[in-house]
Amino acid sequence: MNRKKLSVSVDIGSTTTKIVALDEETKEILYSDYQRHHAAQIPSVARALEQLNQVLPETEIRFVLTGSGAKKLAEYLDMPYIQEVVANSVALRRMYENVHTAIELGGQDAKMIFFRKDEKTGMLNVADMRMNGSCAGGTGAFIDEVASILKVPAGELDALARKGRCVYESSGRCGVYAKTGIQPLLNQGVAKEDLAL
Numbered sequence: 001m002n003r004k005k006l007s008v009s010v011d012i013g014s015t016t017t018k019i020v021a022l023d024e025e026t027k028e029i030l031y032s033d034y035q036r037h038h039a040a041q042i043p044s045v046a047r048a049l050e051q052l053n054q055v056l057p058e059t060e061i062r063f064v065l066t067g068s069g070a071k072k073l074a075e076y077l078d079m080p081y082i083q084e085v086v087a088n089s090v091a092l093r094r095m096y097e098n099v100h101t102a103i104e105l106g107g108q109d110a111k112m113i114f115f116r117k118d119e120k121t122g123m124l125n126v127a128d129m130r131m132n133g134s135c136a137g138g139t140g141a142f143i144d145e146v147a148s149i150l151k152v153p154a155g156e157l158d159a160l161a162r163k164g165r166c167v168y169e170s171s172g173r174c175g176v177y178a179k180t181g182i183q184p185l186l187n188q189g190v191a192k193e194d195l196a197l
Helices: 041-055 071-077 084-095 140-150 154-162 175-187 192-196
Strands: 004-012 016-023 029-036 059-066 101-105 110-117 124-131
Touching: 004 041, 004 084, 016 041, 029 041, 041 071, 059 071, 084 101, 084 110, 084 124, 140 154, 140 175, 140 192, 154 192, 175 192
Parallel strands: 004 059
Antiparallel strands: 004 016, 016 029, 101 110, 110 124
């Protein structure tokens, strides 16, 4: 029997564990999952791999780890590791031949990648990478915090914001300042839709 060959990546972030399995030949996504790990990163990886094995048994896997929580685990397991911003840049260059800037919001940080075409070769290269390091403002944790203040699921915050009619000033650069800015407005009766916006 010919076993299907998969390329599998597990991204262990600050708040979630993501897994994706591609058919090595066709590059078709055969399986993916996204779960919060609640600071139990290693058990979340074990669960992700168990679920993958249930869905796609009898497969040969080429495996790589990425994400802020993956490096030590990769070293311990003697598995390949690729830094997450580098992994993003590789994927973006393959998928978009004219990409200029990419922004990725993680649970605790935001990353920006700037691309530039080499004038001689026409190859798309990474010109610069930036990452916020001092505050989680504008990231997944910030979005979770705002959703918690508004008492709505984070996944519904976007739909709520679309119904907003008035923009109130609040600090988007710091989660603590945003919370202290939003709570009094909420107490004054400002609509949740407007605060989400």
